[in-house]
Amino acid sequence: MLGNIELLSRLGLAALLGSVIGFERERLNWAAGLRTHMLVCVGSTLIMLVSAYGFADVLGQKDVVLDPSRMAAQVVSGIGFLGAGAILMRGEIVRGLTTAASLWSVAGVGLAVGGGMYTAAIGATAIMLIILAGVKPLERRFIAVKQERSIHLLAERGRVTLDSVHSALGPGSVRVMQFVVQQSEDDPDLDSVQIGLSRASETQFAVIRTRLAAMPGVREDQKGN
Structure with a gap:
């Protein structure tokens, strides 16, 4: 079982990483912004912690076998309801797919933090930020203008x-x-x-x-x- 300091550190890191992506979405005035991304990241981290360490007291009992990946898997599929809420559809115009994808990705970052994979979580956050903020100007200049x-x-x-x-x-x-x-x-x-x-x-x-x-x-x- 992890110590209290380690548990709180993982939750705090999740909030920080989620805020980095959320701030980029908030800057563009999307409905799913800073707080939403932070909550998704912290929530998925908490679920991962519960899945991995929350049942340690019953694992020693006879005939008790637990799969710590099952709760984490539910985050990946369950985050879809937030993604659907981030997508705005007006007639034939669909907007918000990138924000929905960022929410789904932030949930993955939270799972990585909860599992103690700090390098992967920080690296994924940096790559996501580059995709969201860095690639967009290039997309506008070389792709969107032509299309x-x-x-x-x-x-x-x-x-x-x-x-x-x-x-x-x-x-x-x-x-x-x-x-x-x-x-x-x-x-x-x-x-x-x-x-x-x-x-x-x-x-x-x-x-x-x-x-x-x-x-x-x-x-x-x-x-x-």
């Missing part, structure tokens, strides 16, 4: 909706990856609409811009790429 196109419209208040955009695009067209509507800073009666589209050729994109600019209520096609 996505955006259109900015100025429209009458409430006239342009996600459904109306889908109707204008028609069946079999490119997917809407992002749809953001904000009140125009220049005119409170107008909406500034940003529409992110999946990959399209120059010809396809030109046709799409023409269709969207011709939608009822659209005043101006501001800019696009």
Whole structure:
């Protein structure tokens, strides 16, 4: 059985490592942020500790055989409910997959800390942070820019909706990856609409811009790429 200091040290390390990943998500204003990641990491560490050391007093009894990996395995599958809550789905737009993956990974970090695998836990945290914070600028520069196109419209208040955009695009067209509507800073009666589209050729994109600019209520096609 581990001593109290070692138990508390593992829980504290889990909270620290979880906070590193959680802070990166909190910085981007995701629902699953700092506290959520810390709680997941500490909770999975506690479950791992209970699984590995919580039944030491009954192991000496006759016909008692325990598998310390069973409770840990339940964390891997059970964390899915939090992952589902981190994913936001609006029509055909799915967001939050990366945050759901980070929650699942943080649970693994907690299990590693609970099992005393400090090097693996710290190393995994560092790699996760590089993936979340370091790879994203590269992804935006070299991948997302080539795959996505955006259109900015100025429209009458409430006239342009996600459904109306889908109707204008028609069946079999490119997917809407992002749809953001904000009140125009220049005119409170107008909406500034940003529409992110999946990959399209120059010809396809030109046709799409023409269709969207011709939608009822659209005043101006501001800019696009």
